Amino acid sequence: MPYDPSAFPPFAVTVDLVVLTVRKDALCSLVVRRGEPPYQGRWALPGGFVRDDEGLEAAASRELAEETGLRSQAAEGHRGGAHLEQLATYGAPQRDPRMRVVSVAYLVLAPDLPSPVAGGDARSARWAPSDALLDASEGLGRDAEQQAPLAFDHGQILQDGVERARSKIEYSSLATAFCPPEFTVGELRRVYEAVWGVALDPRNFHRKVTGTPGFLVPTGGTTTRQGGRPAQLFRTGEATVLNPPMLRPEA
Amino acid sequence: MPYDPSAFPPFAVTVDLVVLTVRKDALCSLVVRRGEPPYQGRWALPGGFVRDDEGLEAAASRELAEETGLRSQAAEGHRGGAHLEQLATYGAPQRDPRMRVVSVAYLVLAPDLPSPVAGGDARSARWAPSDALLDASEGLGRDAEQQAPLAFDHGQILQDGVERARSKIEYSSLATAFCPPEFTVGELRRVYEAVWGVALDPRNFHRKVTGTPGFLVPTGGTTTRQGGRPAQLFRTGEATVLNPPMLRPEA
DNA sequence: ATCATAGTCGTCTCCCTGACGATAAACAGG
DNA sequence: CCTGTTTATCGTCAGGGAGACGACTATGAT
Numbered sequence: 370m371p372y373d374p375s376a377f378p379p380f381a382v383t384v385d386l387v388v389l390t391v392r393k394d395a396l397c398s399l400v401v402r403r404g405e406p407p408y409q410g411r412w413a414l415p416g417g418f419v420r421d422d423e424g425l426e427a428a429a430s431r432e433l434a435e436e437t438g439l440r441s442q443a444a445e446g447h448r449g450g451a452h453l454e455q456l457a458t459y460g461a462p463q464r465d466p467r468m469r470v471v472s473v474a475y476l477v478l479a480p481d482l483p484s485p486v487a488g489g490d491a492r493s494a495r496w497a498p499s500d501a502l503l504d505a506s507e508g509l510g511r512d513a514e515q516q517a518p519l520a521f522d523h524g525q526i527l528q529d530g531v532e533r534a535r536s537k538i539e540y541s542s543l544a545t546a547f548c549p550p551e552f553t554v555g556e557l558r559r560v561y562e563a564v565w566g567v568a569l570d571p572r573n574f575h576r577k578v579t580g581t582p583g584f585l586v587p588t589g590g591t592t593t594r595q596g597g598r599p600a601q602l603f604r605t606g607e608a609t610v611l612n613p614p615m616l617r618p619e620a
Numbered sequence: 621m622p623y624d625p626s627a628f629p630p631f632a633v634t635v636d637l638v639v640l641t642v643r644k645d646a647l648c649s650l651v652v653r654r655g656e657p658p659y660q661g662r663w664a665l666p667g668g669f670v671r672d673d674e675g676l677e678a679a680a681s682r683e684l685a686e687e688t689g690l691r692s693q694a695a696e697g698h699r700g701g702a703h704l705e706q707l708a709t710y711g712a713p714q715r716d717p718r719m720r721v722v723s724v725a726y727l728v729l730a731p732d733l734p735s736p737v738a739g740g741d742a743r744s745a746r747w748a749p750s751d752a753l754l755d756a757s758e759g760l761g762r763d764a765e766q767q768a769p770l771a772f773d774h775g776q777i778l779q780d781g782v783e784r785a786r787s788k789i790e791y792s793s794l795a796t797a798f799c800p801p802e803f804t805v806g807e808l809r810r811v812y813e814a815v816w817g818v819a820l821d822p823r824n825f826h827r828k829v830t831g832t833p834g835f836l837v838p839t840g841g842t843t844t845r846q847g848g849r850p851a852q853l854f855r856t857g858e859a860t861v862l863n864p865p866m867l868r869p870e871a
Numbered sequence: 872a873t874c875a876t877a878g879t880c881g882t883c884t885c886c887c888t889g890a891c892g893a894t895a896a897a898c899a900g901g
Numbered sequence: 902c903c904t905g906t907t908t909a910t911c912g913t914c915a916g917g918g919a920g921a922c923g924a925c926t927a928t929g930a931t
Contacts, residue, residue, distance in 0.1 A: 379630035382711070382722050421629040422719065423862040425711040451729075458709040458724050460633070460676040469672065471633050473709050555908070573889060575910065581886095597908025598896040600846065613887070619863075661921065806877065825881065831918095848877025849927040864918070 380460075381470045384429045385416035386521065387530030388437065388477040389454060390496065391563045396534075397496040398527055400519065406522030407466050412497070414527065416449065416472065429453060429475035436494060439479055451479035452546040456530050464522050475528045476506045478546035499531050500566070532582050535564055540614040542584055545605040551588055553600035554578060575613065583608025631711075632721045635680045636774065638707060638781030639688065639728040641747065642798045642814045647785075648747040650688065651770065658717050659771030663753070665778065666745070667723065680726035681705060687745060690730055702730035703797040707781050708833035715773050727781045729797035750782050751817075767870055786815055791865040792833055796856040802839055804851035805829060818869050828866065833858025 388399035400412040415436040419428040430441045430453060441453035453475055460471035497516070505516040506524025518524050538544040538561065545552070547560045558574045578584055585603040592599030639650035662803040666687040670679040681692045681704060692704035704726055711722035748767070750838040757775025769775050780857045789795040789812065796803070799812045829835055836854040843850030 377632045377669040380633045380670075380722075381628045382631045382633070383628075418628040419631075421713070422713050424713060455708055457706055458676065460670070462673050462675060471631075471670075471676070471724070473711070473722070482659070498774065510870070553909085554868075570889070570891085571908080572910075572912090573893080577888085579910095581854075592897095594897080595908070597898080597906080598910080600909055616888080618889095804878085821920075821922085822878075823880080823922080827881095828919080830879095843928095845928080846877070848875080848929080849879085851878055869920095869921075 376468055378469070378501045381465075381468055382414055382425075383470055384419060384425060384432055384530045385414045385459075385472050385474045386429060386436070386477055386527055387414060387474060387527055388433065388439075388451075388479060388533055389499065389530065389547075390479045390481050391560050392481050392496055394532065394559055394563050396499045396563050396566075398502060398531075399494060400497050400502065401494040403438065403520055411517055411520040412502070413520035414474075414523045415494070419473075425473050426453070426455070426475070429455075429473075429477075433475075433477055437479070437482070439477070439482075441477060451477050452543060453477050456526070456533060459522055459526060461522065464471050472526075474526045474530065476533055478534060478543060480547055480549050499527065503528055503531065526567060535617070538564060538615065539617055542605055542608055542611060544615075551590065551593075551602045551604060553593060553595060554585075554593060555600055557585075557603075561615065565617050569618075581608070581611055581613070582606075584611060586600045632716075632719055633670045633676075633692065634667055634721055634723045635670060635676060636665045636682055636710075636723050636725045636777055637680060637683055637687070637716075637728055638725060638778055639684070639690075639730060640750065640785055641730045641732050642811050643732050643747055645810055645814050647750045647782065647814050647817075649750045649753060649782075650745060651748050651753065651791060652687065652745040654771055662771040663724075663748070664771035665774045670724075676724050677704070677706070677726070680706075680724075680728075682728075684728055688730070688733070690728070690733075692728060697736070702728050703794055704728050707777070707784060708773075709776060710773055712773065723741055723777075725777045725781065727784055729785060729794060731798055731800050750778065754779055754782065786868070789815060789866065790868055791862050793856060793859055793862055795866075802841065802853045802855060803846075804844060804846060804853060805836075806846060806851055809856075810837075812866065815870055820869075832859070832862055832864070833857075835862060 386399070390397050399415060401415050403409055403411050403413050410506050410599070415432060419425060423431070433439050433441050433451070433453065440450040456474040456476040458471060458473045462469065464470065502519060503524065506518040506527070519527060521536050535577055544560050544564070546558060548556055557578060558569055558571060562569055565589070583606040585607045588602045588604050590602045593602055637650070652666050654660055654662050654664050666683060666685050670676060674682070676788050681830060684690050684692050684702070684704065691701040695748040696855070707727040709722060709724045713720065715721065751766055753770060754775065757769040757778070759769070770778060795808060795811050795815070801805055805826050806822070808829060809820055809822060812825070813820055834857040837857045839853045839855050841853045844853055
């Protein structure tokens with residue numbers, strides 16, 4: 370089949386962002402309120418069109434900066450920045466009623482931001498607990514406080530992103546992307562507990578993470594305050610894959 | 621930012637397929653020879669444009685059938701068909717010199733086909749050992765027999781696909797997608813050995829796979845011939861995730 | 872019959888894990 | 902100052918999975 374420039378249909382290509390953080394011991398996602406139809410007034414994932422001369426990851430990184438002021442650092446070494454990785458691509462023919470849109474979703478793991486949503490444009494954006502958003506998109510538990518489901522297929526995208534995060538912190542050191550540059554073992558444990566939605570034994574967790582080579586590096590700065598006895602401070606080590614992995618408790 | 625239909629640049633969207641199988645104890649990929657520029661005469665991954673009214677996975681499935689005659693079965697239950705899943709999306713601005721193309725890559729795991737490449741169109745297609753293709757695309761080991769690297773960024777896509785397959789057979793029952801409907805433990809072990817490129821202890825492997833609940837189901841049909849003593853035949857069980865996982869030996 | 876080839880069952884040891892007791896170091900109140 | 906509360910950290914112990922490897926079994930080839 371010879372090449373014919375008119376033989377392929379034109380698509381719009383967008384990036385959508387699943388931006389996750391841990392706030393108040395709960396896994397939260399960044400959502401923005403849509404200002405125009407379709408789905409006007411509904412919450413949606415942040416995102417936008419990929420520009421003509423722009424790579425996909427560059428577009429995701431740009432959108433992230435526009436919405437949150439966060440610098441992203443793809444893959445290796447998220448020193449000072451959020452972790453960004455490609456999640457999946459969604460292109461059902463009718464997913465956007467206006468036209469044929471293929472959306473490349475990216476997953477961002479960010480530490481809890483001091484300012485609610487800094488640097489974003491004036492449009493309303495907020496952190497929402499991921500499980501509430503997912504319940505809404507699943508059509509579960511309809512009650513007074515119930516949130517409306519996310520626009521488009523963003524409920525599915527969010528679900529895939531959360532699932533990716535849940536499984537990825539098992540065998541990679543990515544959980545530290547949710548933590549500030551220096552953190553305690555207890556803070557890291559609360560990240561795992563929030564993302565997995567389970568309780569972990571503090572003693573076994575401590576033994577596990579401090580015993581995994583390359584995962585945590587003590588900063589020497591040995592104390593901080595979180596409640597009780599002072600805890601050692603750590604940075605993320607060089608290891609990106611955890612061997613042995615952290616095991617999520619069975620169902 | 622209000623919606624403006626002229627505000628987004630048009631993209632071509634394609635699917636590319638990483639079709640893997642195990643032949644003669646080696647992991648092989650399906651490649652086709654390009655008939656026209658760019659990269660005329662070079663090997664490339666099979667693929668094509670996504671149609672106007674067609675979902676991404678449907679396009680991948682259609683291309684697979686066109687190239688190989690294989691039926692695909694996404695995700696759950698690959699009874700009689702090959703396993704198909706989305707791999708990643710590639711959209712660097714200059715990856716195709718003709719125009720801006722975003723390609724959604726899919727990974728296919730297929731059993732060894734009796735006919736070399738059945739059902740495909742007349743265009744030359746063949747199975748090539750994955751490591752040779754990857755070496756070529758890495759620019760390694762240039763010698764007389766050296767293969768030319770794959771067209772476009774297909775070397776990278778293939779590498780990502782192989783890596784996905786390698787890690788996925790660790791914690792899922794997908795290795796059986798490389799096997800015929802009924803297979804022996806030894807055949808399954810040779811699949812693992814080919815995909816990982818390592819030797820596994822037959823006794824420990826046997827204990828492991830037969831001891832993992834839901835992985836293998838004896839068909840009763842108890843024997844077959846592969847060389848020595850007759851072996852039990854198995855089908856794939858209901859389990860899709862392996863608990864505990866198969867562990868790939870350390871580096 | 873003998874050998875080579877594969878398959879299958881057992882054993883032994885090491886290490887990881889989960890369960891859980893105990894101690895340490897801070898703070899809040901009385 | 903003493904006591905209770907909270908969080909961090911260290912230790913112990915039993916059970917299970919995994920690697921190393923011996924032993925036996927059932928075929929076909931010579």
